[in-house]
Amino acid sequence: MTPPVVLTIAATDSGGGAGVAADLATFAALGVHGACVVTAVTAQDTLGMHAIHRVPPEVVAAQLNAVLGDLPVAAVKTGMLGDPAVVRLVADRCHGLPLVVDPVLRATTGARLADDSVVAAYLDALLPGATVVTPNTHEATVLGPLPVPCVRTGSETAVDVLVHPDGSTATIAHDPVDTANDHGTGCTFSAALAAHLAHGRELPDATRLAGAFTAGQLRRGRHWNLGRGRGPIAHTTNEGAPA
Numbered sequence: 001m002t003p004p005v006v007l008t009i010a011a012t013d014s015g016g017g018a019g020v021a022a023d024l025a026t027f028a029a030l031g032v033h034g035a036c037v038v039t040a041v042t043a044q045d046t047l048g049m050h051a052i053h054r055v056p057p058e059v060v061a062a063q064l065n066a067v068l069g070d071l072p073v074a075a076v077k078t079g080m081l082g083d084p085a086v087v088r089l090v091a092d093r094c095h096g097l098p099l100v101v102d103p104v105l106r107a108t109t110g111a112r113l114a115d116d117s118v119v120a121a122y123l124d125a126l127l128p129g130a131t132v133v134t135p136n137t138h139e140a141t142v143l144g145p146l147p148v149p150c151v152r153t154g155s156e157t158a159v160d161v162l163v164h165p166d167g168s169t170a171t172i173a174h175d176p177v178d179t180a181n182d183h184g185t186g187c188t189f190s191a192a193l194a195a196h197l198a199h200g201r202e203l204p205d206a207t208r209l210a211g212a213f214t215a216g217q218l219r220r221g222r223h224w225n226l227g228r229g230r231g232p233i234a235h236t237t238n239e240g241a242p243a
């Protein structure tokens with residue numbers, strides 16, 4: 001059967017933990033075809049962010065034109081956009097599609113990935129047309145109340161809260177995993193959410209399944225020993241030598 005297509009619009013992470021690598025691996029694990037529009041190239045490892053090279057907005061636009069003009073995109077997920085012009089471009093092209101916005105403002109290591117102009121563009125242009133926004137605690141504080149559904153993810157507590165614009169909430173708890181290998185967790189969660197929406201799940205169901213998938217991948221990689229810092233969440237689902 002032909003799989004649904006999910007598009008990630010995000011940056012690369014040379015360490016393979018977060019960003020496009022996490023998104024495409026998650027899409028593959030969840031049975032959707034992944035397309036990717038790259039917004040920036042980052043030099044990053046488990047210790048932190050070393051350099052960011054933004055892709056010019058016109059090159060982001062060309063990638064969007066190529067994908068949206070040809071593939072039947074069933075859902076879109078955005079990660080690090082990094083530039084207000086790119087935030088507005090994505091709003092312009094992707095509103096109307098099922099759209100998961102992970103409002104990436106800084107890396108787990110603390111590096112700032114968005115300045116005030118990016119936050120303003122999110123609030124003004126992109127977030128109002130999103131299907132769901134997935135802020136962590138810090139991002140929720142910066143962005144404030146939003147006019148669309150949000151999943152406020154709870155790092156370490158493993159308790160996620162789906163907040164509807166009318167203020168009603170639903171709480172979803174997972175078994176917390178004790179691990180330092182959590183680089184890419186937020187990307188994995190929002191990519192899984194987009195994949196489940198593309199499969200036709202309703203938002204509450206997709207949220208629960210995405211959280212369970214992410215917690216499961218954290219559990220899978222909890223004893224891994226990769227890098228000198230916070231290692232990546234597992235992206236494999238079948239590690240080991242091929243038979």
Ligand SMILES: Nc1ncnc2c1ncn2[C@@H]1O[C@H](COP(=O)(O)OP(=O)(O)OP(=O)(O)O)[C@@H](O)[C@H]1O
Binds near residue numbers: 107157174177186
């Ligand atoms: N230690 C943990 N055990 C189980 N689930 C977890 C744990 N940490 C995070 N999660 C789950 O992972 C998902 C993503 O949440 P998280 O808050 O870590 O994203 P994030 O802070 O945006 O991540 P990142 O800093 O990588 O961008 C949520 O479903 C959350 O409950």
Ligand SMILES: Cc1ncc(CO)c(N)n1
Binds near residue numbers: 013044108
């Ligand atoms: C490329 C990229 N996207 C998102 C994050 C947030 O975790 C990161 N560290 N790097």
